[in-house]
Amino acid sequence: MTEEFALIEPLLRSDRRPRWSGLLQTSKGRRKFINALSDFKDFEPRIFSQIPREGQSAESIESTMCRKGASGDSRCAILSENSALDGQQMSLHEALGAAVGTCMGTLIVCTECRLAYYEGELAGNRAVLAW
Numbered sequence: 001m002t003e004e005f006a007l008i009e010p011l012l013r014s015d016r017r018p019r020w021s022g023l024l025q026t027s028k029g030r031r032k033f034i035n036a037l038s039d040f041k042d043f044e045p046r047i048f049s050q051i052p053r054e055g056q057s058a059e060s061i062e063s064t065m066c067r068k069g070a071s072g073d074s075r076c077a078i079l080s081e082n083s084a085l086d087g088q089q090m091s092l093h094e095a096l097g098a099a100v101g102t103c104m105g106t107l108i109v110c111t112e113c114r115l116a117y118y119e120g121e122l123a124g125n126r127a128v129l130a131w
Contacts, residue, residue, distance in 0.1 A: 004030070007077055007109045010131040011116055016042040034081055037105025038121035043129060048118075051126045058100040061117060061128070062093060068130050069113040080106035100126070 005024045009017060020042070023029030036042075051061060062072060072093035080086040081104040085095075092110055099106045099119050106119040116129040 004077075004079065007111060008079070008107065010114070011043055011047065011107075011109075011129050013042050013044050034079060034086065034105070037079065037081055037107060037118075039125075040105065040107075040118070040120065043118070043127075044131070047129045047131045049128050049130070051128060053124060056100070056124065056126050058096040061100060061126070062096050064128055065092060065110075065113075065115050065117065068115055068128070070110055070115050071113075074110045074113055074115075076108045076110045078106065078108050080104060082106060 002024045005021050012020060020033060023032050055061065055064060066072065070092050072091060074092040075089060076092050076095045078085045078088045078095055080099065082102055085098055085106060095108045096117060099108060102119065103121055103123055105121055108117040110116065114131050118127045118129060120126065
């Protein structure tokens with residue numbers, strides 16, 4: 001199992017885990033995963049909470065995640081279509097500031113507090129995942 005798959009495994013529907021586990025073993029497969037983030041459909045629905053339109057600023061999302069156990073200083077790993085962010089690690093505050101509103105498929109994973117943020121390609125396609 002790759003380190004990246006270990007990050008995202010709890011976020012995925014159980015029936016889709018084998019596919020993504022296999023793909024994340026290679027750079028070509030990883031690219032498929034990153035490209036799929038723009039309109040990703042394989043998140044576990046029980047942990048996926050769409051963010052209401054009025055709460056979609058970076059500040060509001062950070063506040064929501066902090067109420068669920070994160071802090072602005074929580075260290076996060078980023079997987080993203082945005083090559084400037086992909087593979088980076090930074091604080092939740094920095095990561096949200098860089099990703100929110102870009103409309104590029106991005107997943108910010110904070111394993112220490114078991115939370116993640118998803119930004120899809122379409123405006124308003126944003127969610128918090130808590131497992």
